Amino acid sequence: MSDTGITIRPLVAEDYAVWAPLWQAYLTFYEASLPEATSRTSFARLTDPAEPMWGALAFEGETPLGLVHALSHRSTWSVQDYCYLNDLFVSPAARGKGVGRALIEHVFAEAARRGCADVYWLTHETNTTAQRLYNTLADRPGFIEYRKKLG
Numbered sequence: 525m526s527d528t529g530i531t532i533r534p535l536v537a538e539d540y541a542v543w544a545p546l547w548q549a550y551l552t553f554y555e556a557s558l559p560e561a562t563s564r565t566s567f568a569r570l571t572d573p574a575e576p577m578w579g580a581l582a583f584e585g586e587t588p589l590g591l592v593h594a595l596s597h598r599s600t601w602s603v604q605d606y607c608y609l610n611d612l613f614v615s616p617a618a619r620g621k622g623v624g625r626a627l628i629e630h631v632f633a634e635a636a637r638r639g640c641a642d643v644y645w646l647t648h649e650t651n652t653t654a655q656r657l658y659n660t661l662a663d664r665p666g667f668i669e670y671r672k673k674l675g
Contacts (some may be wrong), residue, residue, distance in 0.1 A: 528622045530589065532630040535569045535579040540564075542581060546591045550613035552646070566593075576605075580630050582614070582623045590614035592627040596640055607635035609645035612654075624657055 535543060542562070551557060570579040570593055582590040593611040609631050614623045635643045643662070646669060647654050658664070 528626070529584050530621070530623055530626050531583045532580050532626055533583070535567075535571050535581060535591075537568075539571070539581060540567055542588050543567060543579075543591060545579070546588055546613055546615065549615065550591070550611060553613065577610075578634065580627065580634075582618075582627055584618070588615070589618040589666075590627055592622045592631055594631045594643075596635065596638055597643075602641040604639055604641035607631065607638070607640040607643040609643055612645070619653075624654070625661070628657075628661055630637065 527666050540560050544567075546565075547563060566577075569575045569577045575591065576597060577595040579591060579593040582592075585657060587614040590615050591611065592609065594607055599606045609628065612627055614627070623649055632643055645658075647658065
């Protein structure tokens with residue numbers, strides 16, 4: 525437990541019932557929806573040690589406060605893998621208490637433990653509240669994302 529009272533721990537297979545409401549709230553925040561099969565597959569991957577993906581939950585006591593998901597992957601720019609912080613969500617009632625920072629710092633530590641060279645992530649340009657935190661934790665290199673749906 526940190527001095528803030530926040531505990532971060534890795535996701536385990538038994539966490540689905542705790543994880544699912546946070547995941548759904550995250551999807552709702554981004555006005556997105558996914559089939560249940562996609563969420564269940566993602567959770568299974570996040571808790572499978574053979575996968576390059578992992579996740580963690582933040583708690584205050586027994587109360588879940590947030591989640592983070594990350595994945596490591598190869599890069600042509602480094603011998604070491606990179607770590608992509610894929611998803612970060614903090615429940616509205618817990619915002620401003622250091623939960624987001626603690627979850628990101630957990631990813632930094634786990635990525636370092638896994639031998640990754642860099643951690644990077646995206647956020648929506650309108651998410652200015654999160655950007656204030658992110659600007660204190662990492663550089664903003666100025667790249668613009670392009671995306672093409674294939675299916």
